[in-house]
Amino acid sequence: MLVEEMMQSEVVTLSPTAAIADGLKLRHINHIKHIPIVDETNQIIGIVSDRDLRIAAPSIFNESQEQHVLSHEIQSIMSHPVVTVHPLDLSEEVAHIFYDKDISCLPVVSDNKLIGMITASDMLYTLIQLTGTNVQSSQIEIKVPHKPGVLPEAAAVFGKRQTNITSVLLYPYNDDPNYKILVFRIQTINPLPVIQDLRKAGYTLMWPNNIAGPKQ
Template sequence: MLVEEVMKTELMTLTPTATIADAHQLFQNYHIRHIPIVNAEMQLVGIVSDRDIRDASPSVFDDHTDHKTLNNELYSIMSYPVKTVHPLDFVEEIAQVFYEGKFSCLPVVRDNQLIGIITEKDMLYTLIQLTGTNVHQSSQIEIKVPHKPGILPEVASVFGQRRTNITSVLVYPYNDDPNYKILVFRIQTMNPLPVIQDLRNAGYELMWPNNIAEPKV
């Protein structure tokens, strides 16, 4: 899945010469957490978060605070340079950028022009879509398999024999053993018992569900 498929394109932006009060008003009106700071050519020059504004704003409990600080320009508190991503980057890959950089949002830039923004919430929603957990009446099955070529279609054929619709497939390592992988299938059925039995009959080791007893003959 590409960044351009999940990014927000309706952006609230300000210029570096806008004031802290201007940004505070935008945060209140639109319930957003980040404002990209751009120049006249819509080139990204910085970013301001709601936390930046809170830290820079005078306390409402202090009668002696100089409220003129709200007239300070945003270039004085904005973060720069800004880490950005491209609209054709894969969401799965920029997830690592979010994790390693501890970012809560990343502006999307193409040809030096700001065209969108992607947030932690967008990433979480995308994960839900990729794993198929948003599909109603679905079940999850996890299978330990040898790490060898052709194992995925081999296992998937068991579902095909039951004409079971697979809504998502994930592959991840099995502990620290490079000889095995875990295949996670989400299938569109509320009764996975028949296909679970088929998998067991085919000799596959189920990690989940692993507590459903085989039916008595």
């Protein structure tokens, strides 16, 4: 999935000379946690988080603290330079950036212009879609040899039952490079017939592994 399919295209921004008070008001009205700071050509020059605003705002428990801090320009508390992504970047690449940079928001930039935003929550929702957990389904995990052609061979077992596969994932089996785990999500609430077929075909069931079937 591409970034342009996941991003929020309607983005609320501020200019660098806007007051911190404007940022607080914008956060409250729009219920957002990140405000991109852009120049007059809509190029992103910084970003202000909910945490930045909370730190900058005067404490309600300290009446002597000067309130004029709210009139300071918001560029005084923004973070820069800003890590950005392109609308044609892949979701897997974006997930790596979120993890490696330990951030929760990424502006989307094309031709040096801000065109959208993607958050960690957007990324999580995309993962839910990619894994098929957003639809009623059953999960089956099988251990398979790490060799060419194993995926269509296993998928053929589901095809014989005319079972619809909503998603397929592949991940390593412990530290053994000779095997992988195939994870199928299928659109049925009764996976028992397919599980029995997989066992008869010689596959080792990793999940569910508590359903009786022929010995392997």
